[in-house]
Amino acid sequence: MNWLGWLHDFLADPAHRSGPDSIVHRLLEHLAFSAEALGLSALVALPLGLLIGYSGRGLFLVTAVAGVARALPTLGLVTLAVLLAGVGDTAVLLPLTALAAPPMLVAAAEGVRGTDPDVRDAARGIGLTHPQTLLRVCVPAAAPTLLAGVRTASVQVIATATVAAYVGLGGLGRYVIDGLATRNYPTTVGGALLVVLLAVGVQLLFALLIRLAAPPGARSSPRTRARRTGGPSEDPATVPASPPALVKEVP
Amino acid sequence: MIRFEGAAKRHPDGTVAVRGLDLEVPAGRTTVLVGPSGCGKTTILRMVNRMVEPTAGRVLLDGTDVAALPAAGLRRGIGYVIQQAGLFPHRRVIDNVATVPRLLGWDRRRARARAAELLELVGLPPETARRYPAQLSGGQQQRVGVARALAADPPVLLMDEPFSAVDPLVRAGLQEELLRLQGELGKTVLFVTHDIEEAVRLGDRVVVLREHGEIAQLADPHTLLTAPADAGVAAFLGRDRGLRGLGLRPADSVPLTGLDPAPTPDLDLGRRIPYGGWELALDPSGRPEHWTRGAERHPVPVFVPSRDSLRAALDAALLAPSGHAVAVDAEGRAVGTASRAAVVEALAAANGTGTGAPTPEQVPHAGR
Numbered sequence A: 001m002n003w004l005g006w007l008h009d010f011l012a013d014p015a016h017r018s019g020p021d022s023i024v025h026r027l028l029e030h031l032a033f034s035a036e037a038l039g040l041s042a043l044v045a046l047p048l049g050l051l052i053g054y055s056g057r058g059l060f061l062v063t064a065v066a067g068v069a070r071a072l073p074t075l076g077l078v079t080l081a082v083l084l085a086g087v088g089d090t091a092v093l094l095p096l097t098a099l100a101a102p103p104m105l106v107a108a109a110e111g112v113r114g115t116d117p118d119v120r121d122a123a124r125g126i127g128l129t130h131p132q133t134l135l136r137v138c139v140p141a142a143a144p145t146l147l148a149g150v151r152t153a154s155v156q157v158i159a160t161a162t163v164a165a166y167v168g169l170g171g172l173g174r175y176v177i178d179g180l181a182t183r184n185y186p187t188t189v190g191g192a193l194l195v196v197l198l199a200v201g202v203q204l205l206f207a208l209l210i211r212l213a214a215p216p217g218a219r220s221s222p223r224t225r226a227r228r229t230g231g232p233s234e235d236p237a238t239v240p241a242s243p244p245a246l247v248k249e250v251p
Numbered sequence B: 001m002i003r004f005e006g007a008a009k010r011h012p013d014g015t016v017a018v019r020g021l022d023l024e025v026p027a028g029r030t031t032v033l034v035g036p037s038g039c040g041k042t043t044i045l046r047m048v049n050r051m052v053e054p055t056a057g058r059v060l061l062d063g064t065d066v067a068a069l070p071a072a073g074l075r076r077g078i079g080y081v082i083q084q085a086g087l088f089p090h091r092r093v094i095d096n097v098a099t100v101p102r103l104l105g106w107d108r109r110r111a112r113a114r115a116a117e118l119l120e121l122v123g124l125p126p127e128t129a130r131r132y133p134a135q136l137s138g139g140q141q142q143r144v145g146v147a148r149a150l151a152a153d154p155p156v157l158l159m160d161e162p163f164s165a166v167d168p169l170v171r172a173g174l175q176e177e178l179l180r181l182q183g184e185l186g187k188t189v190l191f192v193t194h195d196i197e198e199a200v201r202l203g204d205r206v207v208v209l210r211e212h213g214e215i216a217q218l219a220d221p222h223t224l225l226t227a228p229a230d231a232g233v234a235a236f237l238g239r240d241r242g243l244r245g246l247g248l249r250p251a252d253s254v255p256l257t258g259l260d261p262a263p264t265p266d267l268d269l270g271r272r273i274p275y276g277g278w279e280l281a282l283d284p285s286g287r288p289e290h291w292t293r294g295a296e297r298h299p300v301p302v303f304v305p306s307r308d309s310l311r312a313a314l315d316a317a318l319l320a321p322s323g324h325a326v327a328v329d330a331e332g333r334a335v336g337t338a339s340r341a342a343v344v345e346a347l348a349a350a351n352g353t354g355t356g357a358p359t360p361e362q363v364p365h366a367g368r
């Protein structure tokens, strides 16, 4: 049987239509703890990154965190967390939160740091206080970079959240793992495909948000232009008409 | 009035940006700081709104030490324009201009109404209000920068090389506009430039600085050009400072020769007035059309005595093939001519009497 047939079997299975193992339920589970991990992470990483980027102090921390994060094996982290905290929510949330933090920290710091110095100077010069300059001038200017960081974090978390199933939590990872355990390939393939689709959907949603966040006008300064086009292609043609409004809970 | 009392700035790395400045900036006039790069102009300017804190001495604004005022509040009461405009890229033009009124607690409608007024004042068409800064030209952005600085009607305006990033033609337009605005508003303007031409054009008083913010000369533009304090200032003013000085003298001292009507048979086609081998052709309404000699035709260089400078008159006389500058009225109708000799005579007279400060009325473009 080819994989299209498997997919058909996966979708036709009544257990995947309703009940605790239904696709909708698994999807919601997956999204729920992905969003929780992202939210927690953003709560710490974004303000910290903004402050670091604005003050220019502690940039070494950002570089260090980014470097360490790249080297960390997520699966190992999850296993370690399970060993330390036992099977349960925390065991998965902790590493996922840790995974989401570096891209957001780096993006927040870089984005704010990249604000045109003349614009910052003018803001201070006409009487904005430091908090006003940060929140009303730097953050909007950094929004595209910031969102790109949140996007990277989201996609990583959504993909990695598949491993949550290892420690008994739900989510789309269940299909993959249960399918492997019972040699039920249709389930494994279906689950994997859903994870991929979800990740792509979130990518597209962010592509749209990033477009909306960039101020209109083609002739932005070279500095901001370089940043804005740093991410993967944001071709409007690839943006779906009604993107899945799934990661809205992420602050 | 702004008053610097021994104001100095030494940076932590030991660089002395300003050694100790004593200067009075009179209210309601334009004072221009000019000097070579790195001489401390920006530092001096930024001491006024506390973007730079003096390390010694003080800066008084209407008698109050600015160090005693809360920085943000102080700055909201002082207009500030910088070279790159520094507009907020994510805000529409109108909201950029409304920034300070909003900070001062005005409601959005009132702030926007005020901003719209200012856009008109600085000569921007209403449709620019809804645009974003990146959708404007450099010159337009600079106008928005000026509008933003004026939004809350501050009595003091600080301008740091506001026009140096635009091309010469646009710059001249912006300078003209600033003179007009200043004629209407009478702000206390402290203006920084490294362009001496701009300094003498805009300033009621020009402060020439040398290293470490030391004053090399403080004078009105005419005195500066005709009587530089020392060789250093003279070198900074450049070789053609004499010519520049002419730019400050009005052309109405040039004696004009009346037009000899000399009607020609084809009256309907205007008139032709002979000058040596050349003829000045006027259209039926009396506007100069061209200089002709045989089949040759040349454009007619003109000047407006009541508005233009001696430099413009000299230029017109030098460029005219016949050697006669044509004086025209505001509508462009010829009112007389001046030969090169006549213009040179006026130059000599102007320089003979020209050591004193000209009254503002005498300075072309500076009528306030």
Ligand SMILES: Nc1ncnc2c1ncn2[C@@H]1O[C@H](COP(=O)(O)OP(=O)(O)OP(=O)(O)O)[C@@H](O)[C@H]1O
Binding pocket: B011, B012, B013, B015, B016, B017, B018, B036, B037, B038, B039, B040, B041, B042, B043, B044, B194
């Ligand atoms: N943060 C700083 N640290 C050390 N030195 C500084 C600092 N800022 C300015 N300087 C120095 O102070 C001096 C005056 O600088 P300032 O910016 O006031 O010059 P300027 O006259 O405005 O020059 P320009 O025409 O190039 O704008 C310069 O020598 C500059 O190098």
Ligand SMILES: [Mg+2]
Binding pocket: B041, B042, B043, B160
């Ligand atoms: Mg400067």
